[in-house]
Amino acid sequence: MNQPPPGAASDLARSRIKDLLGGKQAPSGQVIVKGWVRTRRDAKGVSFLEVNDGSSLANLQAVIYESDPAYSIIKELSTGASVSLTGLLVPSQGQGQKWELLVHKIQIVGPSGPDYPLQKKRHSDEYLREIAHLRPRTNKYGAIMRLRSQCAWAIHDFFRAKGFFYVHTPIITGSDAEGAGEMFRVTTLPPGDNKPEEDFFGKVASLTVSGQLEAELLAMALDRVYTFGPTFRAENSNTSRHAAEFWMIEPEAAFFDLNDDMDLAESMIKYLVSQALEHSRDDLALFDRFVENGLLDRLENLVAAPYVRISYEDAIEILVKSGADFEFEPFFGADLATSHERYLCDHFGGPVIVHDYPSSIKPFYMRLSDDERTVAAMDILVPKAGELIGGSQREERLDVLMDRMIKLGMDPKAYQWYLDTRRWGGTPHAGFGLGFERFLMMLTGVTNIRDVLPFPRTPRNLEF
Numbered sequence: 001m002n003q004p005p006p007g008a009a010s011d012l013a014r015s016r017i018k019d020l021l022g023g024k025q026a027p028s029g030q031v032i033v034k035g036w037v038r039t040r041r042d043a044k045g046v047s048f049l050e051v052n053d054g055s056s057l058a059n060l061q062a063v064i065y066e067s068d069p070a071y072s073i074i075k076e077l078s079t080g081a082s083v084s085l086t087g088l089l090v091p092s093q094g095q096g097q098k099w100e101l102l103v104h105k106i107q108i109v110g111p112s113g114p115d116y117p118l119q120k121k122r123h124s125d126e127y128l129r130e131i132a133h134l135r136p137r138t139n140k141y142g143a144i145m146r147l148r149s150q151c152a153w154a155i156h157d158f159f160r161a162k163g164f165f166y167v168h169t170p171i172i173t174g175s176d177a178e179g180a181g182e183m184f185r186v187t188t189l190p191p192g193d194n195k196p197e198e199d200f201f202g203k204v205a206s207l208t209v210s211g212q213l214e215a216e217l218l219a220m221a222l223d224r225v226y227t228f229g230p231t232f233r234a235e236n237s238n239t240s241r242h243a244a245e246f247w248m249i250e251p252e253a254a255f256f257d258l259n260d261d262m263d264l265a266e267s268m269i270k271y272l273v274s275q276a277l278e279h280s281r282d283d284l285a286l287f288d289r290f291v292e293n294g295l296l297d298r299l300e301n302l303v304a305a306p307y308v309r310i311s312y313e314d315a316i317e318i319l320v321k322s323g324a325d326f327e328f329e330p331f332f333g334a335d336l337a338t339s340h341e342r343y344l345c346d347h348f349g350g351p352v353i354v355h356d357y358p359s360s361i362k363p364f365y366m367r368l369s370d371d372e373r374t375v376a377a378m379d380i381l382v383p384k385a386g387e388l389i390g391g392s393q394r395e396e397r398l399d400v401l402m403d404r405m406i407k408l409g410m411d412p413k414a415y416q417w418y419l420d421t422r423r424w425g426g427t428p429h430a431g432f433g434l435g436f437e438r439f440l441m442m443l444t445g446v447t448n449i450r451d452v453l454p455f456p457r458t459p460r461n462l463e464f
């Protein structure tokens with residue numbers, strides 16, 4: 001391996017714009033900045049570059065005077081080019097920024113050109129979806145990617161502080177965790193050949209729709225665990241809230257009941273939002289300005305106010321009594337539709353935790369009530385994203401669980417590994433799944449899930 005010469009500065013030591021602009025005083029010597037040109041503006045005897053290096057929303061203004069030898073290549077610098085700039089950070093003479101870079105040396109690292117698809121004007125979300133491979137270079141999509149990173153760190157911090165272990169559940173699976181049959185097949189068989197016994201695993205294999213069942217196994221050993229990984233659903237619903245590949249956070253805790261589960265979920269949402277407000281305020285302010293007027297106030301409120309908790313039965317009653325003209329009629333036993341979710345959030349002015357759903361519309365693993373009408377389920381409905389969280393207390397009684405599986409047409413023999421947790425040392429336990437993209441929609445006010453994913457996968461859309 002080629003070693004750098006002794007004394008050579010690692011690129012990791014290079015200044016990043018976020019740190020330079022946030023500093024109280026300028027570094028004493030020359031600094032090196034590398035990034036991408038957002039705009040060039042030429043005035044008499046001087047050129048100004050706006051450079052962004054991804055470290056934050058803010059650009060660094062670079063100033064190059066005609067008298068400087070570096071000026072000779074300025075005409076080759078167009079929007080989108082990558083550059084390395086060396087110069088002195090000085091107090092800015094212009095308005096709008098505290099510091100600027102007085103450039104003495106410019107190196108074009110990668111040129112751009114007049115065909116560069118991202119010009120200075122604002123582009124529509126639809127246009128940017130068509131060039132999703134370039135859109136992280138815009139202010140809005142750069143901010144979303146930084147927020148994803150910020151929130152991912154906060155998720156790990158939250159669970160770590162509460163004694164949860166980060167576990168890794170499989171992506172390729174032989175079981176349908178939700179029992180909804182919305183799975184993508186994984187196969188090495190040639191097209192047309194449909195003999196699972198001859199396939200790679202000797203049986204039908206799929207991409208996971210949830211890590212829950214495996215997380216339950218681990219919770220029966222580690223007490224408190226969580227997963228955070230990609231999840232796949234072949235729901236052929238082309239909505240603004242469903243992606244075929246999304247990320248889900250799934251905590252699972254032994255000895256938890258439904259109330260513990262709701263408490264955990266509410267405190268998690270509040271923690272993630274408060275951390276984003278604290279560490280990513282500039283990025284969030286962009287959404288407040290351009291996407292949702294009043295976003296920052298809504299987020300402050302999300303952290304401050306307790307979330308309403310109501311039973312599904314009461315929620316249905318509110319919907320029925322509302323007299324609103326819903327597309328789908330609300331009645332006990334119906335799934336809550338988007339318009340119902342929206343009505344409930346508006347009605348209460350914030351997130352609503354709906355619990356105790358009818359057993360007829362929920363999966364096999366949820367704990368059955370004594371009268372068997374409902375299960376110990378809870379969904380958290382939020383403004384902008386609708387259903388953000390789905391969770392439940394799990395059915396820990398072996399006989400009840402087997403009975404329910406059979407009633408739902410499942411084969412308990414295929415789930416012996418799952419049932420074993422109820423045979424030996426089973427405990428009451430609960431958990432939930434939080435859709436990471438839905439969370440980001442709630443956080444930013446962005447209304448289409450395609451715009452909070454770096455590489456969205458939706459029906460008939462798989463560009464990369």
Ligand code: 4AD
Pocket residue numbers: 177178209210211212233235241242243244246248250251387388389390391392431432433434435436437438449
């Ligand atoms: O409500 P769901 O289906 O619950 C489960 O998968 C449970 N196994 C979770 C658990 O208890 N461990 O999904 C959980 C959340 C939803 O509330 C939603 O936020 C998100 O995952 N989600 C989707 N997000 C984007 N695109 C989709 N197609 C989604 N389907 C679910």
Ligand code: MG
Pocket residue numbers: 379387389390
């Ligand atoms: Mg759900």
